[in-house]
Amino acid sequence: MNKILAIIYKEIKVRFASPSEWLFFFILPVIFTLILSASTGPSNSDNRILLPVVDQANSTLSAQLLTELERSESVKVQIVTLERAQSKFDSRRYNAVLILPENFTTETTDKSVQFMQQPGSTDALIAKQAVQSALQKVSSISDIAEKSVAEAEKVKPFASEAERQAYYDLALRQAETGLNEAPSRLSTVTGSLDTSSEDEILYDPRANSSAGQMLTWVFIPLLGLSGTFAYERHAGTLRRLMTTPTERSTFLFGTILAQVLTALLQMALLVGFGALVMKVNWGQSPAALIVMLVASALAASAMGTMLGTFVKTEGQANGLSIMLGMTMALLGGCWYPLELFPAAVQTAVKVLPTTWAMNGLIEILLRNGGLVDVLPFAGVLLGFAVLFFTIGIARFKYE
Amino acid sequence: MKKIFLIGFKDLKIMFRDRAALILMLLAPFVLTIGLGLATGQMSSGTDSGISDIPVIIVNQDGGQLGDALVATFQSNDLANLVNPTISSDFEAAKKEVDNDHAAAAILVPAGFTNSIIPQDIETISSDTIQIVLYTNPSRPTSAGVIRSILESFLNQVETGKVSGTIVIGQMVTSGLISIDQAQAAGEAYGQSLADSGMATGSIKITSVDGEETSSTNVNTLALLAPGMALMFLMYTVSNGGRSLLVERNQGTLARLAVTPSRVGEVLAGKMFGIFLTGVAQMIILIGATSLLYHLQWGDPLGLAVLILAAVFGATGWGLLLCAIAKTPGQVSTIGSAVMLIFGILGGSFFSLSALPDWVQWISHVSPNAWGMDGFTTLALGGHLSNLAGPILGLLVMGALLFVISSVVINRRGIIRA
Numbered sequence: 001m002n003k004i005l006a007i008i009y010k011e012i013k014v015r016f017a018s019p020s021e022w023l024f025f026f027i028l029p030v031i032f033t034l035i036l037s038a039s040t041g042p043s044n045s046d047n048r049i050l051l052p053v054v055d056q057a058n059s060t061l062s063a064q065l066l067t068e069l070e071r072s073e074s075v076k077v078q079i080v081t082l083e084r085a086q087s088k089f090d091s092r093r094y095n096a097v098l099i100l101p102e103n104f105t106t107e108t109t110d111k112s113v114q115f116m117q118q119p120g121s122t123d124a125l126i127a128k129q130a131v132q133s134a135l136q137k138v139s140s141i142s143d144i145a146e147k148s149v150a151e152a153e154k155v156k157p158f159a160s161e162a163e164r165q166a167y168y169d170l171a172l173r174q175a176e177t178g179l180n181e182a183p184s185r186l187s188t189v190t191g192s193l194d195t196s197s198e199d200e201i202l203y204d205p206r207a208n209s210s211a212g213q214m215l216t217w218v219f220i221p222l223l224g225l226s227g228t229f230a231y232e233r234h235a236g237t238l239r240r241l242m243t244t245p246t247e248r249s250t251f252l253f254g255t256i257l258a259q260v261l262t263a264l265l266q267m268a269l270l271v272g273f274g275a276l277v278m279k280v281n282w283g284q285s286p287a288a289l290i291v292m293l294v295a296s297a298l299a300a301s302a303m304g305t306m307l308g309t310f311v312k313t314e315g316q317a318n319g320l321s322i323m324l325g326m327t328m329a330l331l332g333g334c335w336y337p338l339e340l341f342p343a344a345v346q347t348a349v350k351v352l353p354t355t356w357a358m359n360g361l362i363e364i365l366l367r368n369g370g371l372v373d374v375l376p377f378a379g380v381l382l383g384f385a386v387l388f389f390t391i392g393i394a395r396f397k398y399e
Numbered sequence: 400m401k402k403i404f405l406i407g408f409k410d411l412k413i414m415f416r417d418r419a420a421l422i423l424m425l426l427a428p429f430v431l432t433i434g435l436g437l438a439t440g441q442m443s444s445g446t447d448s449g450i451s452d453i454p455v456i457i458v459n460q461d462g463g464q465l466g467d468a469l470v471a472t473f474q475s476n477d478l479a480n481l482v483n484p485t486i487s488s489d490f491e492a493a494k495k496e497v498d499n500d501h502a503a504a505a506i507l508v509p510a511g512f513t514n515s516i517i518p519q520d521i522e523t524i525s526s527d528t529i530q531i532v533l534y535t536n537p538s539r540p541t542s543a544g545v546i547r548s549i550l551e552s553f554l555n556q557v558e559t560g561k562v563s564g565t566i567v568i569g570q571m572v573t574s575g576l577i578s579i580d581q582a583q584a585a586g587e588a589y590g591q592s593l594a595d596s597g598m599a600t601g602s603i604k605i606t607s608v609d610g611e612e613t614s615s616t617n618v619n620t621l622a623l624l625a626p627g628m629a630l631m632f633l634m635y636t637v638s639n640g641g642r643s644l645l646v647e648r649n650q651g652t653l654a655r656l657a658v659t660p661s662r663v664g665e666v667l668a669g670k671m672f673g674i675f676l677t678g679v680a681q682m683i684i685l686i687g688a689t690s691l692l693y694h695l696q697w698g699d700p701l702g703l704a705v706l707i708l709a710a711v712f713g714a715t716g717w718g719l720l721l722c723a724i725a726k727t728p729g730q731v732s733t734i735g736s737a738v739m740l741i742f743g744i745l746g747g748s749f750f751s752l753s754a755l756p757d758w759v760q761w762i763s764h765v766s767p768n769a770w771g772m773d774g775f776t777t778l779a780l781g782g783h784l785s786n787l788a789g790p791i792l793g794l795l796v797m798g799a800l801l802f803v804i805s806s807v808v809i810n811r812r813g814i815i816r817a
Contacts, residue, residue, distance in 0.1 A: 028741070032744060035755065092776055093760055112603060113603065113605055115607065119780075135603045138603070143563075152571055152574070155576045167570065171567075185529075185531060186533060186547075187530040187533070189533070190537050191536050313419055323422060342451070
């Protein structure tokens with residue numbers, strides 16, 4: 001036992017010998033979490049996406065459209081000049097810009113608006129949907145008025161243009177009132193596994209970022225465990241250690257346990273940051289959370305042990321751990337929700353431990369899941385751990 | 400001049416022989432580009448967001464024409480690529496499927512929905528509004544949002560039809576064009592004409608700035624993801640290059656170089672040239688490989704070439720600065736990796752920074768990544784060399800400034816001395 005504690009102490013001392021370790025241990029994960037949560041979704045105060053609008057028409061129709069857009073739950077309208085919009089769009093500060101041209105009036109027969117969107121921007125797509133929905137509403141009002149005039153003309157032509165216009169205006173007002181006062185015919189409920197809870201959990205990108213970044217930054221150093229083994233082999237300290245009355249299993253167990261414990265401490269710090277600073281709902285089920293964190297750390301350290309038997313130098317191990325850690329995090333849904341991936345890829349990424357770790361944490365954070373709900377995810381992660389540890393220990397070279 | 404070239408090419412050779420370095424220089428950005436490409440759907444569906452075949456379960460208990468019309472909408476050819484609807488009779492089972500993450504949403508059209516909008520059966524008519532229930536999957540927010548907007552669009556058409564009928568017939572009655580007795584028949588005829596032709600909604604078109612009707616962007620997102628990743632891992636290459644200066648000092652090869660008839664400035668310029676050459680080679684390989692594999696169009700070739708050279712020049716300055724301020728090669732590696740990741744995220748290699756405050760976006764231009772990404776975006780949107788003055792100037796000034804500062808610090812610390 002003393003030997004294991006001594007190895008754990010040595011590992012932790014070596015890892016934190018340089019203050020720069022804190023960069024990767026806490027500072028970078030926090031920076032990434034903050035930037036990712038701010039750039040992928042709503043903040044606390046106003047969860048709508050900014051939609052800059054250039055109103056060159058200043059017409060009744062453009063005012064109607066702007067009023068309709070201001071009612072939207074997904075976009076926040078900001079009136080800007082064309083020059084400002086163009087310059088901010090060119091420097092990628094605006095994801096989308098809506099331009100209402102001078103001829104955007106009720107009198108124009110072939111009405112259109114212009115929409116600029118940055119390539120690949122999800123915010124721009126959401127903004128476009130909101131514009132389409134507002135346009136549909138505005139055009140519905142004028143379409144109804146036009147239909148009313150057309151139907152009346154079928155029965156009897158109007159005596160004068162003024163009479164026709166009055167008939168149109170009345171229909172327009174009635175249509176506007178009728179559509180605005182229409183009752184809501186859609187009720188949306190967000191899914192939850194905890195039916196006893198009355199609190200509805202709304203999608204919060206901060207929860208995704210907090211969980212995803214925690215996994216990314218815990219997996220990278222745990223995969224880097226391979227570098228520790230390569231370093232000990234290269235420096236000859238492993239050979240020296242083996243000349244002492246220390247069992248090989250004691251060395252391996254101590255080294256791995258040190259990394260797992262450090263990872264759990266790192267996770268606790270990042271969960272604390274998420275819960276206290278970002279107000280992420282981490283406290284929903286502490287038992288489920290602990291099970292998921294331990295299972296994830298074991299799976300990642302087992303993978304690091306296995307990887308350690310394939311790399312030759314510390315440099316290779318560092319490069320591979322950063323590359324594999326980032327790629328597995330990306331494909332496991334730690335950076336973007338997995339729903340964005342094609343169905344075949346969603347199935348294929350189930351071979352990655354990061355996918356199960358992330359889905360298990362999502363189960364707790366977004367679905368109100370408890371201990372029983374996360375057991376399948378934790379079970380698969382432990383399965384990965386057993387498999388990787390078996391390969392890693394069987395192939396381990398002590399010299 | 401010859402010495403500078405010799406030192407530069409020697410460093411280029413050493414770097415490309417280092418397998419560990421090649422993992423981060425070439426393999427990592429390539430693999431991450433493919434991963435990001437999958438996330439944005441550029442390699443699969445061809446849709447804007449990458450989302451396709453959204454699994455949705457519809458439970459239609461209405462039995463009326465509107466419930467049937469809703470099912471038909473989800474099963475229509477227009478939505479065939481976007482949604483993958485399943486019809487079920489059990490809403491509780493459908494909700495379970497959503498909870499198990501097998502579907503993005505479940506829709507319930509309750510009994511009496513049609514009758515609450517188009518009263519047909521006076522006996523069963525209810526004054527309450529009957530709502531369609533949408534049960535969404537919290538881990539698929541974008542897919543659930545798409546289903547919600549399809550439903551909203553459908554309900555908007557239904558509402559428009561209802562309001563339209565009331566106004567058209569009501570106005571004709573109040574203006575004396577038809578009598579109250581004729582209203583029912585006129586209403587039925589009008590309803591039939593709407594059913595035949597469809598209520599014209601969305602008659603205002605959305606076009607792009609050049610007047611084309613927009614359905615999706617023509618720009619391949621990979622044309623931005625690939626340089627984003629290449630620029631991020633370019634920071635690894637330049638910091639590794641800077642690190643080599645300290646490694647050479649520790650190994651004594653720098654001292655040997657210093658006793659040859661070469662000036663300190665020549666050695667430093669040679670090292671810088673080596674870092675620059677390696678960076679250019681890395682960018683050309685990455686951008687070339689992704690272009691060949693995914694048939695990417697980069698826009699103006701001259702603009703692209705100048706932008707790559709300027710971006711590598713700016714980044715090289717950072718590599719030298721890291722070497723100037725760090726004490727050991729290990730420190731350069733650690734700080735270099737941190738700078739690589741921070742510049743990557745600040746430069747927009749992973750996510751759009753538009754939601755961040757202006758000051759963050761301003762600060763981000765301390766990185767060559769941000770200037771580089773500005774330039775690549777301009778090229779992707781059809782810009783030419785003449786439109787790249789800002790990014791190129793920014794990168795050149797950055798590189799020159801950092802070179803001067805680094806030279807002064809390296810000289811003061813006497814890193815290159817016999």
